[in-house]
Each structure stands twice: as C-alpha cells, then as structure tokens.
Amino acid sequence: MKAELNATDEFYFQWHITERCNKHCRHCYQNGHPTEDLPLAKLGLVLDRMEEALVKWDRQGSLSFTGGEPFIRRTELFALMDRVDQIPSFTYYDILTNGSLISGDIAAALKDQRKLRRVQVSLEGSASAINDAIRGDGSYQETLDAIREMKRRGLTVSVMTTISRFNYQDIPALIEVLNDEGVDAFAMERLIPEGRGESFRDQLLSPKELKKLYESIYEIALQKKSTRILLYRPLFTLVAPDDSSVGALCSVGNNALTVMPDGTVYPCRRLPIPIGNILTDGLFSIWYDSEVLWKIRNPENLKGKCYGCEYLASCRGCRAMAYFCSGDYMAEDPQCWR
Amino acid sequence: MLALKPGETLTLELGIVLHSLPGQNWYYAFSVITGDQFRLNQTSFWVLEAISKGIEWVHLKEGFLAAFEVSAEQGEADLRKLLDELYEQKIIGR
Numbered sequence: 001m002k003a004e005l006n007a008t009d010e011f012y013f014q015w016h017i018t019e020r021c022n023k024h025c026r027h028c029y030q031n032g033h034p035t036e037d038l039p040l041a042k043l044g045l046v047l048d049r050m051e052e053a054l055v056k057w058d059r060q061g062s063l064s065f066t067g068g069e070p071f072i073r074r075t076e077l078f079a080l081m082d083r084v085d086q087i088p089s090f091t092y093y094d095i096l097t098n099g100s101l102i103s104g105d106i107a108a109a110l111k112d113q114r115k116l117r118r119v120q121v122s123l124e125g126s127a128s129a130i131n132d133a134i135r136g137d138g139s140y141q142e143t144l145d146a147i148r149e150m151k152r153r154g155l156t157v158s159v160m161t162t163i164s165r166f167n168y169q170d171i172p173a174l175i176e177v178l179n180d181e182g183v184d185a186f187a188m189e190r191l192i193p194e195g196r197g198e199s200f201r202d203q204l205l206s207p208k209e210l211k212k213l214y215e216s217i218y219e220i221a222l223q224k225k226s227t228r229i230l231l232y233r234p235l236f237t238l239v240a241p242d243d244s245s246v247g248a249l250c251s252v253g254n255n256a257l258t259v260m261p262d263g264t265v266y267p268c269r270r271l272p273i274p275i276g277n278i279l280t281d282g283l284f285s286i287w288y289d290s291e292v293l294w295k296i297r298n299p300e301n302l303k304g305k306c307y308g309c310e311y312l313a314s315c316r317g318c319r320a321m322a323y324f325c326s327g328d329y330m331a332e333d334p335q336c337w338r
Numbered sequence: 339m340l341a342l343k344p345g346e347t348l349t350l351e352l353g354i355v356l357h358s359l360p361g362q363n364w365y366y367a368f369s370v371i372t373g374d375q376f377r378l379n380q381t382s383f384w385v386l387e388a389i390s391k392g393i394e395w396v397h398l399k400e401g402f403l404a405a406f407e408v409s410a411e412q413g414e415a416d417l418r419k420l421l422d423e424l425y426e427q428k429i430i431g432r
Binding site for chain 1: 355357359361362368369370371372373374375
C-alpha cells in the first residue's frame with residue numbers, strides 16, 4: 001500500500017502523455033484533434049522539470065499518467081514509470097485509463113511497478129446499456145475484464161464515473177457492482193460541456209439533481225462497504241459541512257498542474273487555458289507568474305454566489321464548470337444548490 | 339552596506355516577479371529562474387514594487403518616509419537595512 005499524502009505537502013501532476021485514444025466517448029473533454037506526441041527523450045525532459053520543481057519546493061510529488069489512452073504508448077509509459085520509480089521526490093503515481101488495452105500480461109507487468117498506487121478505469125453505469133451508449137459497444141465488458149485481471153494480480157483499482165442526467169440515477173447500482181468486483185475506490189466527476197462533451201450539454205445535472213445525487217452518495221459512503229467512495233470534490237462539502245472527509249478545495253492554483261502531450265500546461269485538464277509550456281517556459285515561470293493562476297488563487301475574484309461564500313475554506317466551486325457554462329472561470333459554479 | 343547616490347536606481351534581479359494577495363496577507367517575491375520564493379511583509383513588498391518601477395533612491399526614501407510615517411533618521415536607517423537584506427538575498431541588484 002502506497003502512502004497517501006497530506007495536501008499541503010503534495011504537488012500533483014496530471015500528465016497526458018498522448019491524446020490519441022482507441023475510444024470515442026460522447027462526453028470526452030477532448031475535441032478529437034490530438035496534438036503530436038513527444039518522443040521518449042523529450043518526455044524524460046518533462047520529468048526532469050517536474051523533479052526540479054519538487055526538489056525546490058520541498059514537496060512530495062504524485063503523478064497520474066493518462067491520455068487519450070496511455071496504454072497506446074505502452075513502451076513509453078512503462079519506461080516513464082521505471083524512471084519515476086527511481087525518483088525520490090515522487091511518492092506514487094496512478095494510471096488513468098479506459099482499461100481496454102489491459103491484458104493479463106500488462107496487469108502482471110504493472111504489479112512490478114514499485115510506486116504504482118492504483119489504476120483508475122472508467123465506467124459510466126452498472127450495465128452495458130448505459131456504459132456502452134457513452135463509451136461504445138463492448139466497452140463495459142472490456143473494462144470489467146480489465147478490473148478482474150488487475151484484481152486477480154493484487155493491484156489497487158479505482159473506477160471513475162462522469163455524472164450526467166444520462167447515468168446519475170444508476171450510480172447506487174454501479175457502486176453495488178464495484179463492491180461485488182472488489183474495486184477499491186470510486187470517484188465521480190461532473191460532466192463538463194467541453195470538447196465532445198459540448199454536444200452533451202443538455203445532460204448537465206440541475207443543482208437540485210446534483211444535490212440529490214450527492215446526498216445519496218454520501219449516505220452510501222457512510223455504510224463503509226468495501227469500495228471506498230472518494231468524496232473530496234467541490235460542492236460535496238455542502239452535503240456534510242462538519243465531516244472533514246467530505247469535499248475539498250479544488251487543487252487549481254494550489255498544488256496541481258496538468259501537462260499535455262506537447263508540454264503545454266493547463267491549470268487543470270478540465271480548464272484548458274494554456275498557461276505555458278513545461279519545456280520552453282519551465283515550471284517556475286508558470287507557477288509563479290501565470291495571470292490565470294493568480295486570478296484563481298484570489299478568492300476576492302470569485303463572482304456570484306461563490307463570492308464570500310461561507311464554505312470558501314473547503315469549496316470554491318469548479319472553475320472549469322463556471323468557464324464552460326458562462327465563459328468566465330471566476331463565475332459562480334452553476335451547479336451549486338445554495 | 340549599499341552606498342547609494344541620490345539619482346541612483348536599484349533594480350529587481352533578473353527573473354524576480356512580485357505577487358500579492360492583500361486580503362490573505364500574502365506578499366511574495368519569486369525567482370522564475372531559480373525557483374526561489376521569498377515571503378515578504380507589506381513594507382518589503384512596497385519597497386520592491388517601487389524599485390520595480392525604476393524609482394530613484396532619493397524618491398524611494400521620500401516615498402518610504404511618507405508612506406510609513408517614520409522620522410527621517412529612523413526611516414532611512416530602516417530602509418537601508420532592508421535594502422541590504424534584499425540585496426544579500428539577490429532579490430535586488432544595481
């Protein structure tokens with residue numbers, strides 16, 4: 001079991017090593033026009049920049065390798081994991097994948113990666129009818145097969161679901177499936193109407209629907225079944241303000257950055273505003289001098305019901321949701337039910 | 339101690355940027371080259387902001403005395419001490 005990090009000591013990188021994907025999910029935040037991949041040597045330089053920053057800031061690093069579908073670059077992915085295994089500044093890494101390319105052999109190879117904390121796969125519902133309508137025919141079974149291959153080999157597996165009107169009523173049933181499959185953790189992200197997901201905009205939950213869902217998920221989480229339900233997302237704090245395991249300040253501008261396949265850096269993958277390039281600008285310039293990050297860091301810049309909210313210490317809403325619903329990333333979170 | 343002539347200007351060292359969130363009582367100088375970060379008090383931040391605008395020493399001194407309402411003698415001594423520290427830490431140069 002790899003250590004969990006205290007947020008104040010941690011710095012998190014979400015690293016999209018490719019935007020190429022073997023799926024074409026209806027809600028994806030990509031726009032279907034992948035940028036060019038960097039060769040392995042350049043990926044190594046990206047890792048050097050990350051390590052340099054972690055050492056200077058005296059932070060413990062965590063990293064998610066993702067895509068696109070990261071196993072499309074299987075050779076590079078394993079080479080990078082081998083390297084991160086040797087870098088003291090990184091405590092652990094995860095892989096975020098659709099799971100479709102994880103065979104028994106790959107699952108066995110993953111088991112040998114020293115700092116791999118968990119593999120996150122995506123499922124959109126408790127049955128193929130819901131999942132495959134979003135992720136494509138056969139996806140549900142492929143993902144379940146991947147979960148079983150990985151669990152058989154003792155890997156830690158989590159499932160992430162993008163919630164929308166299309167699937168939110170099915171989430172309790174999905175959690176039951178995950179318990180039955182021995183999945184270790186379950187997380188949800190709200191559908192953001194960006195990329196291909198833009199055409200899915202009518203499936204955004206209303207504030208009332210989201211409140212109902214979050215309350216029901218919290219009730220399930222309290223039952224503490226085998227699948228741990230991860231509740232540290234903006235707005236969750238409204239459900240149980242006195243429960244410190246619920247809700248979390250968004251990491252944008254605080255302790256996280258997203259790196260794209262060509263080195264472009266975003267505040268978050270869901271907030272795709274370029275704030276520099278890790279190879280040409282370096283992380284110090286981006287982190288210390290990005291106008292976007294400084295605007296987000298200052299709660300005085302929040303607008304609407306987010307401005308002056310009594311929950312500012314544990315929730316400032318989702319800036320990406322604000323951006324894609326209003327064009328202003330400092331606007332109020334349109335799904336907040338307060 | 340830095341010997342300063344009336345018309346002389348100091349500069350921020352190459353790569354130093356200043357940022358503040360006054361509502362949070364956050365005042366910082368950062369080096370985008372070395373990655374060093376310096377937490378400042380409001381006074382130091384005021385001085386660095388003035389230096390970043392290319393102010394001459396004589397005007398910096400006048401502005402400092404007016405802004406912080408200290409006696410001329412004590413104010414100049416405090417300002418010189420502060421500038422020495424900023425210079426030693428390679429936040430400012432000349």
